[in-house]
Amino acid sequence: MGLHENQRLAGLGQSEIRAMTLACTQAKGINLAQGVCDTGVPPLVIDAAKQAMDQGVNTYTRYDGLAELRQALAQRMKTFNHMTVNSETEVTVSAGATGAFYCVCMGLLQPGDEVILFEPYYGYHLSTIVSVEAVPKFVSLRGSDWSLSLDDLEQAVTNRTKAIVVNTPGNPSGKVFTTQELEGIAAVARQHDLFIITDEIYEYFVHDNHKHVSMAALPGMADRTITISGYSKTFSITGWRIGHVAADARWSSIIGAMNDLVYVCAPAPLQYGVAVGIQQLGVEFYQELQQAFQHKRDQFCQVLLDIGLPPTIPQGAYYVLADVSCLPGRTGKERAMYLLEKTGVAGVPGEAFFQGAEGARYVRFSFAKTDADLDVACERLKKGV
Numbered sequence: 001m002g003l004h005e006n007q008r009l010a011g012l013g014q015s016e017i018r019a020m021t022l023a024c025t026q027a028k029g030i031n032l033a034q035g036v037c038d039t040g041v042p043p044l045v046i047d048a049a050k051q052a053m054d055q056g057v058n059t060y061t062r063y064d065g066l067a068e069l070r071q072a073l074a075q076r077m078k079t080f081n082h083m084t085v086n087s088e089t090e091v092t093v094s095a096g097a098t099g100a101f102y103c104v105c106m107g108l109l110q111p112g113d114e115v116i117l118f119e120p121y122y123g124y125h126l127s128t129i130v131s132v133e134a135v136p137k138f139v140s141l142r143g144s145d146w147s148l149s150l151d152d153l154e155q156a157v158t159n160r161t162k163a164i165v166v167n168t169p170g171n172p173s174g175k176v177f178t179t180q181e182l183e184g185i186a187a188v189a190r191q192h193d194l195f196i197i198t199d200e201i202y203e204y205f206v207h208d209n210h211k212h213v214s215m216a217a218l219p220g221m222a223d224r225t226i227t228i229s230g231y232s233k234t235f236s237i238t239g240w241r242i243g244h245v246a247a248d249a250r251w252s253s254i255i256g257a258m259n260d261l262v263y264v265c266a267p268a269p270l271q272y273g274v275a276v277g278i279q280q281l282g283v284e285f286y287q288e289l290q291q292a293f294q295h296k297r298d299q300f301c302q303v304l305l306d307i308g309l310p311p312t313i314p315q316g317a318y319y320v321l322a323d324v325s326c327l328p329g330r331t332g333k334e335r336a337m338y339l340l341e342k343t344g345v346a347g348v349p350g351e352a353f354f355q356g357a358e359g360a361r362y363v364r365f366s367f368a369k370t371d372a373d374l375d376v377a378c379e380r381l382k383k384g385v
Ligand SMILES: Cc1ncc(COP(=O)(O)O)c(C=O)c1O
Pocket: 035, 095, 096, 097, 098, 099, 122, 167, 170, 171, 199, 201, 229, 230, 231, 232, 233, 238, 241, 242, 243
C-alpha cells in the first residue's frame, strides 16, 4: 500500500492565513492577516488565572469544564443572549471555539451529511466539516451588506442536509444577521428538521446600531441550535484556548464525550481566569471594547476608501474585506503579495473565503491591532498604494 497521508485532508495543509503570516514575518511587515487580538488582556482575568495556579487548580477538570465557568457562562447567556441554559447538562467548555466546533461536527455529523455554509465563510468551518467527511454546500451572501436570499437557502437543502452553519457577527464579512434573517433561517431549519450551528465568537464586537441576536433565543429554536462562542477575542486570550458550546442536553452529552475524547478538558486555571472575568467585568468593559473597535474600524475603513481599495463596511467583528481589483495581479494572492511588497502590510487573499472566482477581488484585513500598530499600518498603506 505504501505510506501516504489521509487523502481527504491532503489539500488542507497550511491555511492561507498562516501562509500570509509567514510571508509577513519574512518581509518584517505588519500582520493584518491573522485575527490575533494584540490589545490588552483585562488584568483581573490574568490575576485570577495566576491565583488559580497558585491555589492548586492544575489538574483535569470535569470533561465539560469547571463548575464556576459553566455557571458563569449560563448566567451570561441568560442576561446577554436571552438563552436558558442548564450549566450542569447543557454547557461544554472546550479548547476554544475551534475545539467546540470540531466536537460538534464529530458528535453530530455523519459521513455524507450535507452542511450549508454561507459564503464568504470562515475557512476553519469548511475544513472541519470536510475533516469529518461531511459535505459542505454553499449559499452566497450578496451585495454590500451581504444579504441573504431565503430562496437560495431553500434551494440548497436536499434530503441529505443535516445542518446550517451561521456565523454572526461573521468572519470575514462582518455581517450581523438581523432577527428577521435568523427567523427566516429558523423556519427553513424547522421545516426540514435541521440543526443550526451558530458561531458567535464576535458577539461583543457589534458596530453602529446593529444588535447581536442569538438563534437559540428565538422561540422554539433552543432544541435544534448548537451555540458556539468563547472569550478568545473578547478578553484577547486567543492563546489560552478556552471556548464553549451550549446545546440541549441530548446533544451536549455527545459533544461533551467528544471533548473528553480529544482534549480531556480545557486548561484548568485558565478556565478559572475566564470565569472570574465573566463574573466581574461589568457593562462598561463591553461598552469600551465596542467603542474601541468601532473606532479602529472607522479609522481603517476610511484609509481603505482614501487609497481606492473600497471596503465593505463591517457591521461587526474586526475584519474588513477590501476590494483590491484595481491592484496589479490576477488573483487575490497576487494582489495580497503586491500589497505586502509595496506597503509591508499583510492581508489574507480573498480566495480563502470563497469557492468561486469572486475571492480574487478581495483581501481581508484584521483591524484588531493596538492603536499604535494600526496607525503605522494606515500610514504605510497611504504611502505605498
Ligand atoms: C468565526 C470564528 N470562529 C472561531 C474562531 C476561533 O476562536 P478560538 O480562538 O476560540 O478557537 C475564529 C478566530 O479567528 C473565528 O473567526
